[in-house]
Amino acid sequence: MSGSVLPLFVSGVVSRGFGRGSKELGCPTANYSQEVVKNLPSDLDTGIYCGWASVDFGPVHKMVMSVGWNPFYNGKEKTMEIHILHEFPEQFYGAHMRIQVSHIDMSIGFIGGGKMAQALASGFISAGVTKGSKIVSSCAPEDTLSAESFKSLGARVTHDNCDVIKSTDVTIMAVKPNIIPIVLKDIKSTITQKNLLISVAMGVTIKNIEKELPAASRVIRVMPNTPALVRQGASVYAPGLATTPQDWDTTEQLFKSVGTIYRVDEYLFDPVTALSGSGPAYIYAVIEAMADGGVRMGLPRDLALQLAAQTVVGAGTMVTTTMTHPATLRDNVTSPAGSTSEGLFTLEESSVRAAFIRAVEKATRRCQEVNKGLDKH
Numbered sequence: 089m090s091g092s093v094l095p096l097f098v099s100g101v102v103s104r105g106f107g108r109g110s111k112e113l114g115c116p117t118a119n120y121s122q123e124v125v126k127n128l129p130s131d132l133d134t135g136i137y138c139g140w141a142s143v144d145f146g147p148v149h150k151m152v153m154s155v156g157w158n159p160f161y162n163g164k165e166k167t168m169e170i171h172i173l174h175e176f177p178e179q180f181y182g183a184h185m186r187i188q189v190s191h192i193d194m195s196i197g198f199i200g201g202g203k204m205a206q207a208l209a210s211g212f213i214s215a216g217v218t219k220g221s222k223i224v225s226s227c228a229p230e231d232t233l234s235a236e237s238f239k240s241l242g243a244r245v246t247h248d249n250c251d252v253i254k255s256t257d258v259t260i261m262a263v264k265p266n267i268i269p270i271v272l273k274d275i276k277s278t279i280t281q282k283n284l285l286i287s288v289a290m291g292v293t294i295k296n297i298e299k300e301l302p303a304a305s306r307v308i309r310v311m312p313n314t315p316a317l318v319r320q321g322a323s324v325y326a327p328g329l330a331t332t333p334q335d336w337d338t339t340e341q342l343f344k345s346v347g348t349i350y351r352v353d354e355y356l357f358d359p360v361t362a363l364s365g366s367g368p369a370y371i372y373a374v375i376e377a378m379a380d381g382g383v384r385m386g387l388p389r390d391l392a393l394q395l396a397a398q399t400v401v402g403a404g405t406m407v408t409t410t411m412t413h414p415a416t417l418r419d420n421v422t423s424p425a426g427s428t429s430e431g432l433f434t435l436e437e438s439s440v441r442a443a444f445i446r447a448v449e450k451a452t453r454r455c456q457e458v459n460k461g462l463d464k465h
């Protein structure tokens with residue numbers, strides 16, 4: 089994530105770009121050669137940055153920079169395109185340009201300031217994507233706990249959902265599914281095409297949201313999970329009809345800063361919600377139960393909990409980093425006639441695997457029920 093590599097200093101020779109900055113977009117850009125782009129730290133995400141630039145050791149000017157693949161132009165090469173906020177009398181290809189790159193802190197709104205919103209807000213701040221003072225959150229007036237949590241992050245709290253929409257470019261709608269119709273009614277006459285609305289509500293389809301808002305409203309559906317708080321979240325997204333590649337990029341950058349994000353077809357959202365949205369709760373139950381087993385066998389409670397939690401972290405990391413099938417990793421732990429084999433047999437006798445499979449199935453059905461209920465509105 090970019091936060092760790094900023095501020096970043098880059099210098100090199102200005103090369104000829106595609107020539108479309110001035111002509112087509114009315115925004116001239118100075119581009120670095122591919123050698124410079126290839127030497128960028130791998131942690132520097134694609135996106136828009138701001139900073140300072142100096143050409144041929146001349147005066148320092150403000151600049152904005154786009155780093156990316158230019159999806160609109162089907163770009164094949166990553167580019168760094170720098171627009172310097174100064175009128176130069178002539179082109180300066182071949183000149184030496186030095187830049188200092190910083191973040192543009194994103195202003196992010198949350199409609200609903202509960203558990204999921206708090207996890208995302210804290211994660212975004214610690215990832216360096218934004219700062220508390222750039223966040224605005226709304227919650228129910230009686231929900232003083234959520235209000236206090238957001239205030240402690242340095243955010244502004246309001247009870248007016250339209251205020252959130254007006255104050256921010258990206259707004260995350262994180263209220264319970266049954267509150268979504270109320271919120272959409274609230275913001276309908278305020279939201280414009282300037283706003284990107286991201287819904288994280290379970291069981292609420294993009295279509296259900298779009299139909300309550302003005303035509304061409306930019307809506308993206310995301311299913312995150314609460315480990316976003318420690319930047320270990322797992323999210324998926326699906327874009328609405330009026331969104332642009334820039335919106336997809338913004339969403340990916342945001343949620344990548346707090347874990348992983350995959351784009352999926354929307355019909356997969358219910359099983360995703362049941363697996364990774366709800367999943368942390370299942371795993372907390374596993375950690376607690378394993379620790380209880382340790383305590384039963386004489387371990388101190390704190391040690392048992394630490395060992396159980398770290399075992400889950402370690403096993404998960406083994407799967408994601410070695411890309412080895414869990415069955416092989418499990419075999420590597422299981423010695424003939426050893427302790428693991430006894431433990432696993434006992435889990436099989438209790439149909440633990442079937443219980444997890446059924447849990448994901450039942451949770452998926454619940455998302456479908458909620459969706460059917462909202463469809464009737």
Ligand SMILES: NC(=O)C1=CN([C@@H]2O[C@H](COP(=O)(O)OP(=O)(O)OC[C@H]3O[C@@H](n4cnc5c(N)ncnc54)[C@H](O)[C@@H]3O)[C@@H](O)[C@H]2O)C=CC1
Binds near residue numbers: 204264265289311
């Ligand atoms: N908690 C989780 O692990 C996850 C939750 N989600 C989704 O996130 C959404 C929120 O869930 P939680 O944060 O768990 O719920 P929560 O109950 O902790 O938070 C709901 C928030 O909505 C606020 N609220 C209620 N009425 C409102 C209104 N009219 N206008 C503005 N705000 C209002 C409440 O004050 C509260 O801050 C749900 O749709 C859920 O499906 C998605 C993934 C994971």
Ligand SMILES: O=C(O)[C@@H]1CCC=N1
Binds near residue numbers: 290365
């Ligand atoms: O339990 C719920 O409904 C939400 C959705 C996924 C996690 N929490």
